[in-house]
Amino acid sequence: MKKKKILIRIGSLRHGGAEKVLVNFLKNLPPDKYEIDLLVNLYSGMYLKEVPFWINLRYLIKGEMITTNRPKDIPIKAFRVLYEKMFLWFPFLLYRFILKNKKYDVEIAAIHAMYKEILSSPQKNSKKIIWVHNDIFSIKGYTTKVIREFFRFDRILVISNKIRDGMYELADSDDEKAAIIKIFNPIDREDTLRKSDAEIQDYPFTENLPTFVSIGTVFPQKGYDRLLNVHKKLIDEGLKHQLLIIGDGYDFNTIQNQLNKLGLQETAKMLGFTSNPYPYLKRADFYVMSSRYEGFPTVIAEALIFNKPISATDISGIRDLLQDGRLGNITPNSEEGIYEGMKKFLTDKDLTEEYKKEIAQTELPFVLEKSVEHLQKIIDEV
Incomplete structure (x- = not known):
């Protein structure tokens, strides 16, 4: 059976909920079914060591995350921003030199903030999925115009009824509504x-x-x-x-x-x-x-x-x-x-x-097996 080639993009693998969910998902995928490249902007975070051995882990920059604005850190932060922007402005450089000209069947933005990176992909025939973990309607800068960009993806994965309903209100057609899928994040009980x-x-x-x-x-x-x-x-x-x-x-x-x-x-x-x-x-x-x-x-x-x-x-x-x-x-x-x-x-x-x-007395719906099975089905059918 031919393996499906998948590119997944995320900022880093620090101690966040979306990062943890992604790693839980990867740890429970069958390696004989998929060939996955996981590209992180910053090679940093506690979940790096939990990425399965068969996942190709690639990165733009190595180093620790900088969470302060100390004067000595500003040049490093500025360089990182410009370096990442370069690949966003000239994506062919990323796909040629970092991703080695590999062709993908599916490209996934594992968090909403990576939407530009996936939409800028020069591989126009790949199917594209965005995974929305946060209430984008409450985040500064995410205007209606920006959120409308998400409908350029083949599938929009949302993790709550509230986000799903908000996306429905912005949808211009039944096809756009059909692209919105509510999923439960997998939790390894x-x-x-x-x-x-x-x-x-x-x-x-x-x-x-x-x-x-x-x-x-x-x-x-x-x-x-x-x-x-x-x-x-x-x-x-x-x-x-x-x-x-x-x-x-x-x-x-x-x-x-x-x-x-x-x-x-x-x-x-x-x-x-x-x-x-x-x-x-x-x-x-x-x-x-x-x-x-x-x-x-x-x-x-x-x-x-x-x-x-x-x-x-x-x-x-x-x-x-x-x-x-x-x-x-x-x-x-x-x-x-x-x-x-x-x-x-x-x-x-x-x-x-x-x-x-x-x-x-309640059967909780976010158990690992059910969530992973649902996510696999989405990837397989896109």
Whole structure:
């Protein structure tokens, strides 16, 4: 059987949800069926080591990701931007020198930000797929005109009803609507549970207080500023609890300074980045999501695997994952909404037990095998 030749493009393989989902997908594809080139702009990130050996891993630049604007880093960042732009402006150089003139059957933008790179491909006969992991309607710069460009792809994969419905509204024909396919990101349940058994060194909290955990890159979109304000308000009202935030990012120092200014050093901790947050998730009593926007918040799916009561802001993907509130508490996307959600869990033990029971009795739709099978079918039939 002739193997299908596929090119997949992504920025890097850092510690992000889309990157993790892509690697999970690749690890579960049959190597006898596909010949895959994975091209990363920056050869960096914790998931590099998890790419299967049979995947041809190519890159534009090697080096660590730069998340600050220190004067000494500006020349390096400028060079990287110009180098990447060169291949976007003159794509024939990329396909000749980096990809060695290889011909592809399918080309995939693994994140929405790579849409220009795939659409600029000189290989006009390849089928093109874009995988939209984020709520593009909430991202600055993604105007209607920009999003309309996505309809130049043969398939548009979206990960929530909200994004799908938004794309439907922009579609000009039934054919364009037919190109939009909702999929569930694959989550490796067994691997997640196995990793949660790792021992925690120096757990930062006492055992006798309810603990909320939140996991994610520390960007403004995650709403950790709102979360700390809510935590402070609940503590001041006498509702004792602990808050653990796991993740790193360019907003880390800002949020840490806010924590210190609010005097929350004893009850809230910024753990920073860890490659394995699952032991902390397993140990926590509740999961709280304070995000201003997301696409498909993979960590919510993982919290469901651990049967955790969840309170989450009403963002893209949440109603799909929590089945319109049956499996968790969906709050208004505001500081007051986050406050009401956390307060419910701290004052109503029956509610938390009810959510645990519902989760335990539900067959979760994002299990690895089903999602990978669906994605394969899309690639095979495009």
